[in-house]
Structures are given as C-alpha cells and as structure tokens.
Amino acid sequence: MSKTMQLLTARCGKIRPDSVADYIAHGGFSALKKAMNMDPMEIIHEVIDAKLLGRGGASYPAGKKWKQLYEIEGTPKYIVCNADEGEPGTFKDKVLLEKDPLSILEGMAIAGYVFQSHDGYIYIRGEYREIQKLFQAAIDSAVRANYLGKDIMGSGFEFNVHIVSGAGAYICGENSGLLNSIEAQTGRPRVKPPHLAEVGLYSKPTLVNNVESFACVPQILNMGGKAFQELGVEDSGGTKLICLSGNVNHRGTFEVPIGGVTLRDIIFDPEFGGGIPDGKELKAYHLGGQSGPIGFPEQLDTRYDHTSLKKQGLSIGSGAVVVLDDTVCIIDYLKKVSEFFLHESCGKCVPCREGNRQLYMILHKFANGLATEKDFERMERLSFTMATASSCGLGQSATAALDSCLLHRREEFQAHIDGICPVCLNSRKYGDQYAY
Amino acid sequence: MATETLSRERVLEIIEECGGDKEHLLSILIEIQRECRRNYINEASARVVAEKLDIPLVKLYDILTFYAMLETKPRGRYIIEVCNNAPCYVSKSHVMAKFLRKELGINFGETTPDGLFSLQYMPCVGACNIGPVIKIGDKVYGNLNEDRIRKILNELRENAQ
Numbered sequence: 246m247s248k249t250m251q252l253l254t255a256r257c258g259k260i261r262p263d264s265v266a267d268y269i270a271h272g273g274f275s276a277l278k279k280a281m282n283m284d285p286m287e288i289i290h291e292v293i294d295a296k297l298l299g300r301g302g303a304s305y306p307a308g309k310k311w312k313q314l315y316e317i318e319g320t321p322k323y324i325v326c327n328a329d330e331g332e333p334g335t336f337k338d339k340v341l342l343e344k345d346p347l348s349i350l351e352g353m354a355i356a357g358y359v360f361q362s363h364d365g366y367i368y369i370r371g372e373y374r375e376i377q378k379l380f381q382a383a384i385d386s387a388v389r390a391n392y393l394g395k396d397i398m399g400s401g402f403e404f405n406v407h408i409v410s411g412a413g414a415y416i417c418g419e420n421s422g423l424l425n426s427i428e429a430q431t432g433r434p435r436v437k438p439p440h441l442a443e444v445g446l447y448s449k450p451t452l453v454n455n456v457e458s459f460a461c462v463p464q465i466l467n468m469g470g471k472a473f474q475e476l477g478v479e480d481s482g483g484t485k486l487i488c489l490s491g492n493v494n495h496r497g498t499f500e501v502p503i504g505g506v507t508l509r510d511i512i513f514d515p516e517f518g519g520g521i522p523d524g525k526e527l528k529a530y531h532l533g534g535q536s537g538p539i540g541f542p543e544q545l546d547t548r549y550d551h552t553s554l555k556k557q558g559l560s561i562g563s564g565a566v567v568v569l570d571d572t573v574c575i576i577d578y579l580k581k582v583s584e585f586f587l588h589e590s591c592g593k594c595v596p597c598r599e600g601n602r603q604l605y606m607i608l609h610k611f612a613n614g615l616a617t618e619k620d621f622e623r624m625e626r627l628s629f630t631m632a633t634a635s636s637c638g639l640g641q642s643a644t645a646a647l648d649s650c651l652l653h654r655r656e657e658f659q660a661h662i663d664g665i666c667p668v669c670l671n672s673r674k675y676g677d678q679y680a681y
Numbered sequence: 682m683a684t685e686t687l688s689r690e691r692v693l694e695i696i697e698e699c700g701g702d703k704e705h706l707l708s709i710l711i712e713i714q715r716e717c718r719r720n721y722i723n724e725a726s727a728r729v730v731a732e733k734l735d736i737p738l739v740k741l742y743d744i745l746t747f748y749a750m751l752e753t754k755p756r757g758r759y760i761i762e763v764c765n766n767a768p769c770y771v772s773k774s775h776v777m778a779k780f781l782r783k784e785l786g787i788n789f790g791e792t793t794p795d796g797l798f799s800l801q802y803m804p805c806v807g808a809c810n811i812g813p814v815i816k817i818g819d820k821v822y823g824n825l826n827e828d829r830i831r832k833i834l835n836e837l838r839e840n841a842q
Contacts, residue, residue, distance in 0.1 A: 333766040333805035371711055371750045372806045374819045412707040413749030415804060429703035429736065431747040490768040490809035497810045535767060567768045567809070581767045588804070591747075 248516055250476065250502045252484045253460050257344035263382040265390040268347040274392055276463035277351050277358075281400055285359040289315055292462065294470030296482035301327055301418075301455030302534060302563040303638070304551055314360060314442040314452050323451040324356045324365040325427075326459055329411055329418040331370060332534030333585065334565030337486035337498045338456035342369065342376050345460070346383035350393060350406060352459030355466065356452055357404035365404060366446070368423050370411040377408055384408070415589035419637055420453040422591070433591040434637040457486055457564075477503030478550045485549070485564050487511060491531075492570035494519035504550035508540060508559075511549060511566055518568060525570035529654075531578075533562015535585050536642035538649040539575075558649060574668040575650055575657040580608045586643040597640025600631040604644065611661040612669075621658065625651065683718040683758070691716070692729040703734050706744070710751055715818075719755040720799070727753075749804065757792040757799035759837050761785075762816040766805040774813035777825055781815075784834065797841055798834070 260267035268274065280288055293308030314322065326349060330338040341349060353365045369377050384406050388394035395403045409427050416422045417432035424446045426432040445451020461483055465473045474482030481503045489511070490496050499517050512518040512530060521527055531539050532554070540547075540559050547557050554560050569578060587601040604627055610616040628644035628651075635641045650657065660666040687695075692713060699708040709730060714722050722745060731738045745751050763778050782788060785798055792799040808814045811823025815830075822833060 330807050331805065334768045334809050335805075336807035336809055339807050370807075371707060371748075372816070374711075407704065409704055410708040410711065411748075412711060412751055413804070414747065426707070427704060429706045429734070429744070431743055488809065490812060491771040496812075531767065567771065569771055573771055578767065578771070581765075581770050585766055585804070 248501065248506050248510055248514065250484050250500055250505070252464055252476070252500065253341065253345075253348070253457065253486060254498075254500045256348070257340060260345070262344055262346055262379060263386045265347065265386045265392065268345075272467070273347055273463075274351055276466035277354055277392065278398065279466050280355045280358055281398065281402065285315065285361075288355065288359050288466065291465055291470035295461070295465040295473040296470075296477070296480055297458065297461050297465065297473070298481050298551055299455060300457035300461070300485070300564070302332060302536070304561060307454060307458055307461075310442070310452065310454070311356070311359065313440075314450055317442055317450045319443075319450045320361075321364065321449055322360040322362040323446040323449055324353050324360065324362050325420075325424065325446060325451055325453045326353055326365065326367040326456060327418065327420060327423055327453055328367050328369040328373075328456045329423060330373075330456070331415040331418040332536070332563045332565060334490050334531065334567040335488050335534055335563040336490075337488050337564055339373065339376065340486065340498050341456050341460050342373065342380060346380050347387060347392075348460045348463060349456055350383060350387055352462035353406060354393060354397065354404050355462050356454070356459070358402060360450075360452065362452075363403050363405065365406040366409055366427060367406060368409045368411060368417070368427060370417075371413055372411075374410075377410060381408055415585075416591045416637075416639055419639065422637075423453065424451065431591070433593050434639075436636065477505075478548075478552070481551045485561060487517075487549075487564040487566055489518050489566050489568065491568040492521055492525065492573070493568040494522050501549065504548050504553065506549050507545065508547050508549060509545040512545070512568055518566075521568065521570050523570075525572060527568065528571045528573055529569045529575065529578075529650075531567040531569065531582075531646060532565065533560050534565045535582050536639070536645055537562040537565070538645045539653075540649070541653050558652070572668065574612075574666055574672075575654055576608060576611045576661050576666070577669070579647055579650060580605070580612055582646050583608050583643075586639065590639060590643075591637075594634075594636035594640060596631045596634040597636065597643065600627050600635070600640065601643055603627055604631075604647070611658060614661060614664045616658070616662050618662065620662075621651070621655075683716060685718050686723060687713060687716055687726050689725075689729050692726050693733060696730065696733055703736070706730075706734065706736075707748065709734075710745070714751060718758060719796075720757070720760050721752040721755050723753075723755075758797050758841060759817055760799045760801060762801055762803035763789075764805060764808075764812065764814045764816070765802045768805065768809035769812040769814055772809075772812040777813050777815070777830065780827055780830065784831065797838065 297307040298304040417426045419434045421435035422432035583605040699705045731741045814823045
C-alpha cells in the first residue's frame with residue numbers, strides 16, 4: 246500500500262503550469278470561489294482547524310498567524326509569499342512554483358480576500374530566474390481570466406501579485422530580511438517586536454507565508470479544515486513535501502501525510518529513498534536544512550510529524566532530508582555546515598558573526614587533529630551564547646546540527662582529538678587542509 | 682547580448698524594462714550584470730541606477746556588496762559556479778571542483794588568461810537531487826562527471842568564437 250499522498254502535487258506534471266483552463270479542469274479556483282462567499286473569520290477558522298504548521302521551516306501555526314493579522318488594524322495590509330527557498334537540501338517550493346504556480350496564486354488571493362489586501366508580493370530567489378518568468382506567465386494568465394487583478398470573478402475585489410527577485414542571500418529567507426530586501430535594502434533581519442503583522446512591508450501589517458503553506462490554503466478550503474487536519478496527526482494537519490538528497494538511491498521530492506511515515510520509511514522504503522547506494526551503511530541524516538538537527542540510525546523509527554520528532558530532539562524544518570553514509574566524517578560535515586553559516590551570516594550581531602567564525606575555527610582544529618578536551622567546553626559555550634543571544638533565527642539555529650552530534654556522537658569528536666577517526670585516516674584528511 | 686560596457690541609455694532602458702522602481706532594484710542590477718560581457722556592474726552603471734532610483738551611491742554599494750549574485754569587479758565571459766554546500770559536498774562535489782581547477786588551470790576566485798572562464802563557489806541553488814551541481818549563467822547542470830564537464834566547456838568555447 247502506498248505511503249505517499251498526492252494532494253499538493255496532484256496536478257504537477259499533468260497540466261500546463263500557466264494554463265488557467267487546465268488548472269480549473271483539475272479543480273483549481275473552486276476554493277477561491279468558495280472563499281469569496283465566506284466570512285473572512287470563517288476562513289481563518291478553517292485554517293486554524295486544519296492545524297497547518299508553516300511549511301517554510303519555522304512551523305509556526307498558520308491559523309494563529311492569520312488570526313493575529315486579522316485583529317490588527319491598519320491599511321493597507323500586504324500578503325507576501327516567501328519563495329526564497331535558500332535552505333540547502335530543499336527544493337520542494339521549486340516543484341510547486343514550476344509545476345503548479347496557480348495553486349500558490351489561489352492561496353495568496355484567498356489571503357488577500359481575508360485581509361482585504363490588494364497587493365501581494367512573491368519574493369522568488371534570484372537563482373530561479375527561469376521560474377520567475379514562468380510565474381509571471383501564470384500571473385498574466387490568471388489576470389486575463391479574471392482570477393487575479395481587478396474585479397476578480399466579477400466581485401469587484403482587486404488583488405494584484407508582484408514578483409520581486411532575490412539576488413543570492415540565504416538571510417533573505419528570513420521573513421523580515423525578505424521584506425527589507427523588497428524595500429531595496431540589504432536583507433538584514435529586523436529586531437522583533439514589533440512583529441511583521443504590525444510593522445511589516447513598508448511598515449504596514451503584513452502576512453508572510455511560505456510557498457507550500459499558500460498551496461495548502463485552497464486544499465483546506467476545498468475539503469474543510471478538519472478533513473485537512475485528519476490527513477495528518479492531531480496537532481499537525483495535511484501533507485508535507487520532503488526533499489531527499491545526499492547518499493540515497495532516489496533523490497527528489499516526495500509528498501507524505503504528516504505522521505504517516507517514519508524516518509526509516511523515508512530513507513529506506515523503495516517508494517522514497519530506497520536505501521543507501523554502493524553497499525554503504527547509513528551514518529546519519531540531516532533534517533530540515535542546514536539549520537536543523539542531525540538524526541542517527543537509532544532514531545529511525547520515529548514518526549515524521551512535528552511532535553514525535555521534537556521528542557527525539559529532531560524536527561521537520563523545511564522538509565529537507567540529507568542522507569549521509571559511512572564515508573562521511575561527521576566533523577568534516579559539521580565544518581561544511583559551519584562554513585555555510587559563516588558565509589551567510591549578515592554580520593550585524595556579535596553572537597552570530599563572531600560565534601560562527603570561532604566555531605568554524607574550532608571545527609577546523611578537530612578536523613586537523615589539533616583539538617583538545619577544552620574545545621568541547623568552548624563549543625558548548627559558543628553554541629549556548631549563539632542560541633540565546635543572536636538577533637535572528639540564523640544565529641539561533643546555526644548550531645542545531647553541532648548540538649545533536651555533541652549529544653549523540655561525542656565519540657566522533659574524541660576520535661579526532663585522539664587522531665583515530667577511521668574515515669579521515671582512510672582518506673588521509675588529517676593535516677591535509679583539503680583545500681580545493 | 683553581451684557588451685563590454687553598458688551605455689547610460691541602455692542602463693536607463695533596463696531600469697524601465699525591469700519595472701522602473703526600487704522594488705525591482707535587484708532584477709535591474711542582475712540584468713545589467715548579465716548584459717555586461719565581463720559579468721559585473723561597473724561604477725558608471727551603478728551611478729546611473731543610483732541617480733535614477735534616488736538611492737545614495739554608497740547605499741547602492743552596500744547592496745552590491747551584500748548580495749552574492751552581484752559582482753563589482755570584472756570577471757570572465759562565463760562564470761562557472763560550483764555548489765559547495767553540504768548536500769552537494771556529500772555527493773562528492775570536491776572531486777568535481779578539483780577536476781575543474783585542473784581542466785581550467787585556475788583556482789577558485791580566478792579567471793582564465795583568455796578571459797573566457799571564471800571559477801567560483803556558490804551556495805545551494807535547490808538542485809540537490811541532481812548533485813553535484815554547477816551553474817553557468819542561468820543554466821544549472823547536474824549529475825556531472827568529467828566527460829560531461831569537458832563537453833559543456835567545449836560547447837562554451839565554441840560558442841564564444
């Protein structure tokens with residue numbers, strides 16, 4: 246029996262992405278029609294009942310976010326879709342943007358109706374240039390067919406969607422950094438409070454949700470919030486797009502009902518990862534993106550839902566699952582993760598800017614067999630400082646992977662102090678700067 | 682169509698074509714860079730943008746130096762960007778990176794003497810399912826091996842003639 250579910254991906258590959266006719270033939274825009282005959286608060290209740298947790302990585306309850314914005318006074322209100330998708334190992338928004346762009350637009354239009362907003366923005370990362378063009382074609386088709394733009398479906402309601410391009414900055418995936426970027430500034434995040442619902446784009450009340458979150462909205466309206474919730478588990482409804490990459494047989498995007506599969510299924514089931522290639526063994530897996538925790542074989546039977554994973558110190562995050570086999574040295578991998586955050590830190594706050602730099606240097610010491618016992622304490626202190634005192638989510642979660650390895654695989658670090666890591670000895674990495 | 686430097690008129694045209702306002706600043710800058718044969722934004726172009734969009738020049742340089750896709754120094758005709766983030770690394774990107782260094786005879790951050798290729802690292806572009814990945818212009822190439830890379834480079838060399 247299949248463990249996948251085709252909810253968000255039902256139309257992908259089956260329709261011309263920018264064709265309104267195709268979209269409607271596959272059930273598209275029925276949710277928008279329904280929504281515009283509902284009271285905004287009714288719609289918000291459906292989203293609350295759906296138990297939709299944000300699909301971008303932070304997993305913030307979408308219904309709660311919508312209710313908060315609804316209760317805030319101020320016009321205009323803006324609807325912003327975060328299509329920056331910068332989290333390494335994540336490529337699922339790409340699938341929706343390329344293959345079912347109208348579902349995202351429908352979700353944004355429904356949000357526009359709820360908040361009586363007339364302007365939506367979708368911030369698409371600069372590297373997805375061809376996708377930006379395709380998405381514009383989808384917008385133009387929707388406008389021509391009166392599902393976007395002025396006088397939607399003859400209702401008098403107007404909602405326009407503007408595409409804004411990124412230009413290569415992971416930190417612009419942080420919602421307030423993203424808004425700053427739209428405002429023609431550098432994408433450095435803001436201090437919060439005030440939250441974006443109060444002071445958002447151009448200082449106006451703003452909703453920012455991920456691509457996949459918006460794609461869930463028409464589904465919720467069509468089947469009802471309760472039905473959406475029941476696809477998943479009690480505290481997290483619906484399906485999740487997961488992205489498999491790394492040392493696994495089948496790399497790609499899959500859709501699973503939340504809680505309907507285990508980590509073991511995701512990595513080993515032939516329907517998903519299909520196991521580790523080349524006769525290698527599983528060493529670990531990195532969940533949710535670079536900012537997520539690393540899991541190990543002993544945790545494989547955990548159900549893939551927010552609460553079950555949290556109990557194991559793991560998380561869904563963006564849905565990324567990067568599989569590592571036994572040719573990967575954990576320290577070497579953590580060095581890579583650290584390098585990423587060092588590069589992507591916006592530099593504004595000391596804990597993140599300097600913390601990432603110091604951690605990178607300490608990990609280098611471990612990699613080169615030059616670390617000592619004292620370095621454990623240094624890393625733990627740095628991690629604590631960064632998690633507590635960083636100004637935004639980047640610094641706060643940069644050490645998630647490191648923390649999970651210190652907790653579950655301290656012996657790997659010890660092996661480097663003692664100069665006996667089998668992987669490194671095998672590939673003669675000790676003392677070799679491995680510069681390339 | 683790539684030119685050595687962009688005229689003031691062309692920069693103003695690009696600003697208009699891309700939406701004509703600050704919201705489209707990054708699109709404008711990316712387009713200016715694309716049209717420049719050496720894949721960068723020179724000071725003259727930056728000044729036109731700053732003046733037209735009413736952004737202080739130093740603030741524009743804050744933006745130019747912040748975003749990784751934007752470059753303020755001249756580079757090669759084709760920028761070969763190699764992903765060196767974790768998912769591609771685990772898919773052996775370093776092997777491919779080493780091969781590219783050898784094949785082109787340059788290090789990362791450098792340009793070949795004929796001005797044709799520049800080699801640099803780039804962060805994840807969401808193609809981890811076909812990693813290791815390189816990007817040249819807007820095109821992403823995955824599932825690479827030495828033969829495929831040689832073929833791509835040769836096609837570009839022919840194109841350039």
